[in-house]
Amino acid sequence: LGAQTRENGYMTGNGYMVTWTFGNMLSLAMPKDYGIERPEREAFPLNPAPFKLMVKHVKTDTGWVPDINAVLQLKVIEKVFAACDTIIAATDASREGEMVFRYLYQYLDCHKPYRRLWISSLTDEAVLEGMANLKAGSLFNQMFLAADSRNKADWLLGLNASYAICQTTGTGNNSLGRVQTPVLAAISSRYRERENH
Template sequence: MAFRLVIAEKPSVAQTIAAALGVKEKKDGFIEGGGYLISWCVGHLVQLAEAAAYGEQYKKWSFDSLPILPEEWQYAVDPDKGKQFKTIKELMHRADVSEVVNACDAGREGELIFRFVYEAAGCKKPMRRLWISSMED
């Protein structure tokens, strides 16, 4: 059986989506059932790495070193949210997951929260976007 992995921005939204889809089996960090795995980001799970990650010369801020334009952007997982990131990453890489659905909040910030997790997890699976502005069934 192939699963769709749906990723919401926060647990309450994931629970609402799960209820609307009839998904009820709660696991550690996600909900499963009916061909869906539904998980959540707990806000900003991943963010851009601090400047020091690009070299010792950036450890101390200086106008002389600006702008900092790396060839490849680096990401950092929020240390307090590492367990949830690990759960989402494992779900993204499961062989039975056929696609990932971005169900984070509609707007730039929700899109950014999802994209950083998707990139940091190294996910290459097809992606869809659930764009809703109301949490009613």
């Protein structure tokens, strides 16, 4: 695109400002962010309405703290958004990529118009063709809703099941969820099958 001048957290040139995210810089807030430090049995099911977004946290010796790299890059993205008339969402052409952009857009309370770069190849030709054929962001509303619903369902199932098993067993650090629970069940089933052979 000709944006070849490196700035702090973004590139500029040829009328463009290009910035990036890394990992999932934003996630759904945890129970403590809703004022629930240690959920008791009567607090279940945990079902926040509305869900809140928060900056990704990392574990340190003093507990969980916002990831400083995510905080700094979010400030850069906010600055880039403020400097632009129109935004081009160029996250991965997928459900999760759409969710990453929309979560950023919502978190930064951005209301500027945006278009969607939808490509599956990163060759120069593919990028230039995609830029010449930008799509209306609204075309991907259903894709975002699907990703957002899955993310919230994962939160509801994972947090409620994990806290419930901790309450039931009286031990901490039990973790259940949409993906890991069936995988654990398959491993356990195979282990029992082998032991009973």
